[in-house]
Amino acid sequence: MKLELGKIYIKDIRFGDNTEIKNGTLIINKKELEEFAISDERIKSVTIELARPGESIRIAPVKDVIEPRVKVSGPGCIFPGVMGKVKGVGSGRTHALVGAAVVTVGKIVGFQEGIIDMSGETAKYTPFSETNNICVVMEPVEGLETHDYEQAGRLLGLKVANFIGEVARNIEPDEIVIYDTKPLLEQIKEFPHLPKVGYIHMLQSQGLLHDTYYYGVDAKQILPTLMYPTEIMDGAIISGNCVAPCDKVTTFHHLNNPVIEDLYKRHGKDLNFVTVILTNENVFLMDKERSSDMVAKIVEFLGLDGVIITEEGYGNPDTDLMMNCKKVSDVGTKVVLITDEFPGRDGKSQSLADAVPEADALVSCGQGNIIVNFPKMDKIIGTLEFVETMIGGYEGCLKEDGSIDAELQIIIASTIANGYNKLAAKGY
Amino acid sequence: MNEIILTNNSKVNDKYKSKFEIEFIEKSGYLNILFEARNMIYQGYRLLTHPMSSSLKPNQTKFRSIILQKNQNNLDTESILMIERAIESAEKFLKFKKTPDWDEKILDDFRTVDMSIIEGVLNRISFFIN
């Protein structure tokens, strides 16, 4: 399966009369976009605001982040099974607005979601301080049930992203990258001497505000399955997870999965990247056994020499991570894990909630418990009303001058456990 | 039926008390539910759901629902190890920051999320016998 990903670099963003791209600047017709966005009756109001890298802006509470893309040719649409018919994606041509991001902002539950700072000391922890952000600030109608609001908010972000992505359909990309993975037997034949490598992608799948969807299917319901790596670039996977900001895998991160990207970089040179295996992180222990058995079975069946496994979340997912690691190691395949750490505020406790001796090759994406100071910002998009109740905040952490002391885990994707960032942790 | 829901979440109790056996300990905190689960495990129950389900940290939510099953083969080692790790982890978080005194609205949100997580399991639990 071959996908041409046309990258259109967005260097700036502003409001204007027409929604379009001009010389690398994304122009948004605010009124038009707000009217388009409000079409869901469950949403009372939508305000579009812009945030550029370096501005004194704090965005909170953030629900999801999405890179606008458009399907130029080939089957399906961006976010198949959700924004359009179910149709296998990942081939043909897709255009992406690289450097732009749709950020959904709003309170779903009282304790939810993290912060993006566009400048200052804390900006370096989140990749979204470097993107030009179209913030979709939403408010639900009175008394809307939580599940409904979550769903409405999730769909709204995708809708806005696709609306914006559409402007890139007829633009000549600045760069075209070709990703190509062939059917297994052909792919093995292409680089017979290179080690066969797979990526085991664990999807958050625990319940409300903890879900992920593959072609619109709740990941709780899936059995581990195979995916061409390019499918994810067309939005085959979307995020419905939003209670642990720091290691949340946003929809942006699914579209731009760093493991898939970095495996492709070595594809045909040092390794033969043959497949992605999708699995889940259910709370039902029998599901865990079943899923990890299946993952190991698929790995053995395909004869993979090595796999990278990533997780989303802390606690419950650590058990899946370790089960997958153990069982895949047991079939003779080499395993590297990527995770983040929660060793307590003093950094002295155990970082993970589970462990097996087979987990002897682990990449750390940093520890989320350290306290960081968030300087005062001139502008708040959304509200800081919930900072104290967010996951890394605590009572009294919001100071009079508008600065905040909070754990790193309050920042969106700061310790994301798929290796997107450069943040790491080591023993001192 | 051998399954029992151990919970301090009134929403779970209200919705499921007619269908499942429930051990509802209303005034109990997160950690106490883990302790209670551990006691039950030592009395021969085993865990059916992960004691640390959800990304809500143990010093953030007060609510915890765990499904256990009466185990025929006495002590379940896996369950012991898992509950001990969960307790250790919860204590780690609580050591540095106590769970805040949330207002009722937020508490209700926590109940909703906790119930959602357990619902996903309850919908499938009738599919197997022991």
Next chain:
Amino acid sequence: MDTTNLQQKDIKRGETKMKKIKVVHYINNFFAGVGGEEMAHIEPEIKPGVIGPGISLQNYLGDEYEVVATAICGDSYFGENLSDAKSKIIDMIKIYEPDLFIAGPAFNAGRYGVACGAIAKAVQDELGIPSITGMYIENPGVDMYRKDIYIVETAISAADMRNALPKISNLAKKLANNEEILSPIEDGYIERGIRVNYFHEKRGSDRAVDMLLKKMAGDEYITEYPMPVFDRVKPSMAIKDITKSKIAVVTSGGIVPQGNPDKIESSSATKYGVYSIKDMSTMKPEDFMTIHGGYDRAFVLKNPNLVVPLDVLRDMEKNGEIGELANYFISTTGTGTSTGNAKKFGEDLSKMLIEDKVDAVILTST
């Protein structure tokens, strides 16, 4: 940038010329030249100025520092009178108003290492000044105190003194000047097990691919997070002659005297108790009970020997199958006792067992 730094240094130097950084050094009786093992019982004392390795330590520290006093204590005394020794030494040190405290180095001397660790931690906590020591990696003091204080890694014996002292003084100076402490390898101390964030030059996924390629090729790679649960201790040497050994019983089965005088919790214990079995030949049910929360207690209530096998051990003692049974047993509940607490109990009671010259332990759990 360079110039500013130099200027700042100059200013600092100017200040310290007037007022030296005061250091107190701690050594045991052996390094102080007060006999060997036969003098290990000497009580703490403090003397102005440098003694023994302190002379050379002073040289490495340089002119800006002054070792104003040396505290000395016998290792046995320290071990046997832990809290008393600690408070006496602290009181003595306090008088000198030090800015920095250096203990040892202890190399592989076990009791000395534990003393250095204990006193350095106490000084740091109570006097609020930076404290540092040095030990060989396998010194028992390392695992007991590595998370609390900086322990410079030394070789196994005092022959390494000339290498150890410059390393200790360098790190001590950084601590005294409140400079940033670099990683364990860079600054020569034993990893404290504290997880610290930093920005790597490559992103995580890229590092994972590198690591996987190495692992598949059978090349060496270093995990970024070693699995902590599998921290293992090397098995102790076997007992040569059990018929001459002193044996103590420790249990996590919750056996306590009737009435549970120490109020040990039935689960998640925060304490342990030490109970006499002197002159007893069996665990009588009227004397002992179980508080263990987790199981059917009827059998054990009826016969506590099922958990603390005193009846058999007394017979064995009588028959000469074992040398001697300690005249107490140590008890707590294992159910759900946190790793941290269990570790603390272990540390405390192992000190007691050493003091009591116990050779081997039988640990029973339900």
Next chain:
Amino acid sequence: MVKEIERVGIPVVHMCTVVPISLTIGANRIIPAVGIPYPLGDPTLGEETSYKIRRKLLEKALLALQTEIEDQTVFE
């Protein structure tokens, strides 16, 4: 607890009912005990037999303490 005692050089023999837990907490010399309600003995077989079982277990424990080992060892 067991690791801390071993660390100071005193050998420990762990007599326990749940061997996997003993392995997890890092005991080196492990003797599997009879069962949770009665680890050292079996009162259901009468006190005399129960004492004999206890004695056998302790003999095994003493033997374990006198055996040089390199790694965690379960003395069955």
